[in-house]
Amino acid sequence: MSLLIDRFVHGESVDQKSIEEFLGSHQFPIIEGSNATFVFYGQADEVRFRHWIFSLESSRPFERLEGTDFWYLTEQLPPGSRVEYKLEVRQGDQRSLIRDPFNPNLAMDPFGANSVCQAEGYETPDWTQPNPDARSGRLVDLEIESAVFNDRREVMLYLPARMRPTRRYPLIVAHDGVDYLRFASLQVVLDNLIHRLEIPQVIVALTQSRNRMGEYAADPRHSRFLAEELVPAVEARYPLIEDPAARCLMGASFGAVASLSTAWRYPGQFGRLLLQSGSFAFTDIGESFRGPAFAPIVDFMNEFREAPGRPAEQIFQSCGVYESLIYENRSLVPLLQKTGMNVRFVESRDGHNWENWRDRLREGLSWLFPGPLWMVYE
Amino acid sequence: MITLLGPQRQRPNLAAELSRAEISGPMAVVTAGWQERESEVDELGQHVGFPVVNLRLYDRAEKLFRRDREFFQAYRQRQERLRSLQRIYRERLDYTLGQAEALFRREGEPSLLAPEREDAMAAVRALDRHHLSRVAEVQAEFRERFDPARRPSVAAEREQVREELASVQAFAVAGGHVAILLNRLRLFGIADLVRELPIFAWSGGAMVLGERVVLFHDSPPQGKGYAEVLESGLGLYHGVLPLPHPRHRLRLEDPARVALLAGRFPDSLCFAMDEGTRIRSDEGTWFDAVGRRLAVDGSVEEVAA
Secondary structure: OOHHHHHHHHOOOOOOOHHHHHOOOOOOHHHHHHHHEEEOOOOOOOEEEEEEEOOOEEEEEOOEOOOOOOOEEEEEEEOOEEEEEEEEEEEOOEEEEEEOOOOOOOOEEEEEEEEEOOOOOOOHHHHHHOOOOOOOOOEEEEEEEEOOEEEEEEEEEEEOOOOOOOEEEEEEEEEEEHHHHHOOOOHHHHHHHHOOOOOOOOEEEEOOOOOOOHHHHOOOHHHHHHHHHHHHHHHHHEEEOOHHHEEEEEEEEEHHHHHHHHHOOOOOOOEEEEEEOOOOOOOOOOOOOOOOHHHHHHHHHHHHHHHOOHHHHHHEEEEOOOOHHHHHHHHHHHHHHHHHOOEEEEOOOOOOHHHHHHHOHHHHHHHHHHOOOOOOEE | EEEEEEEEOOOOOOHHHHHHHHOOOOOOEHHHHHHOOOOOOHHHHHHHHHHHOOOHHHHHHHHHHOOHHHHHHHHHHHHHHHHHHHHHHHHHHHHHHHHHHHHHHOOOHHHHHHHHHHHHHHHHHHHHHHHHHHHHHHHHHHHHHHHHHHHHHHHHHHHHHHHHHHHHOOOEEEEEEEEHHHHHHHOOOOOHHHOOOOOOEHHHHHHHHHOEEOOOOOOOOOOOOOOOOEOOOOOOOOOEEEEEHHHHHHOOOOHHHHHHHHHHHHOOEEEEEEOOOOEEEEEOOEEEEEEEEEEEOOOEEEEOO
16 A cells, blocks of 8 residues: 555646645644655755664655655554654755754753654553643752862652651662653653552652763762661651662663673662663773773673673563664573573663663663562552 | 442541441441551541541561461461462463463454354363462461461450450451451451451452452553452352453453453352442342443443442
């Protein structure tokens, strides 16, 4: 069966009116099975599809419908995929990266927003959306005078709704915690999962580094800050369960490296790790191709691979198959499993982005911290 | 008389049912399933419009455990044994019920499939019965060594509860954590004290008063979501298996799941109880039901009084 776009562009008469009718009568991108059709309508000398899918050309040209300003491109996307992209529009020497004007779906990140194409079968999980029935946890600030960094660190804490001083709680330390709140709806996710009894009530320390590329890159000072300053500071103020099984480090990208390296340096302290799209660069021989920012990570990962020890008891690890880090993440799994740790590795048809990390939170958190779902019927 | 109700948080119908039963208070209530929030019964009192006597079974048990450490240690050991037993049962259930589910999802000639399905369900029911008997053994061993009825620390609390119940017109059990609720109700011998009172129970409260407690969730974040028998309930009623929060917990649009659940407990009316639902029983006869009934053929039928 031919695609809608083919039937349109090969139709009998295509003029401005019919283009406008076509644009007004469809949602874009048009998803037909595994085909996603993107369009652009406007003055341009060239339009390209820019995405971050590793192993595909990062830029693909649109085709122009002759004699018009209508441009189109059909891409094959496997079911369940979620792809973030922009359009590169060139007029003369001017190139600009823009969001798809015909696609209202956006994903935010610290650099702005991207358009999002949701392939057939992808659905935004309902537990990522606000639920008026779910009681909201509170966000409070905590300041820590850090001797390690010789400065003052601000940490935000998520405290669950209906928290009681008589009860003790697990602690999760989330790297890039404020970004998790802003771009991965972490507060909504926590509220919902707690409300649905899929995880227990938890306290989450949301850290945000001013120098994440340095400190999160396996910097031993960061590990010391977490283990010797942040955790004791939270312990001093809030009732925490004193058991490694109730202590978790989580993070994405460099944040996952910071989590793993801290658990490795402080074995027996953090029993649970949630590692998303970890930047676990290593080399078997020679230099890493990933550049100087990764150099300390490569050193750490090579050392870790030599002597992994048993940094935690249970690790949830996830990675998108459209990101280059899938290679390093897949490589790490058997190594982690060999240590005797309980490891679950999950892949998704997604990229290196916050909504991918958001979409894996339910599976990861509820596996690391199962809630009283089966026992509580209120 | 026993009235089972759906969840009460969003759209409570307890007051209406009390009024229909011409009960004007006071009423004893057990909220032990709420654990630390047990004392928060103000909203409940406002809803029913008359005084409620909170039996505070959770708090009583916590204090008792602190006072009687020997009893507490034995109690904890029993709970640990029960948890281990539940894990073993769950592993076996995954396999046995998995086989049954595969048959219920298989397409083919009904005359060939039906006996195979029934045989597979019989195996699941046999496993459930076996588990119930193993749990009963653990409970009996515990009672033999540490019978709460003969424990002075427990007896004193039971006497206080008996006195509080003497002044009420009705008895109610709220939902919450069903294992904690069931254990507290058993610990203080509540079943024997309330038999003559009109009883109102909702959600987890309704689940623990029946002949067996069945845990269920068709779409949990982990695992296959096979319903599990936890243990026997208080046995204050028979013939109904209340299933609260079906909108969140059951995939009623999936005939195979419905047939598996209903076929597993054929001696009971598997009754989906959303908010606003109810079913009443007097002298063993059920009537006045409003809710949804799960049928062994996988269908779901609205029941309206």
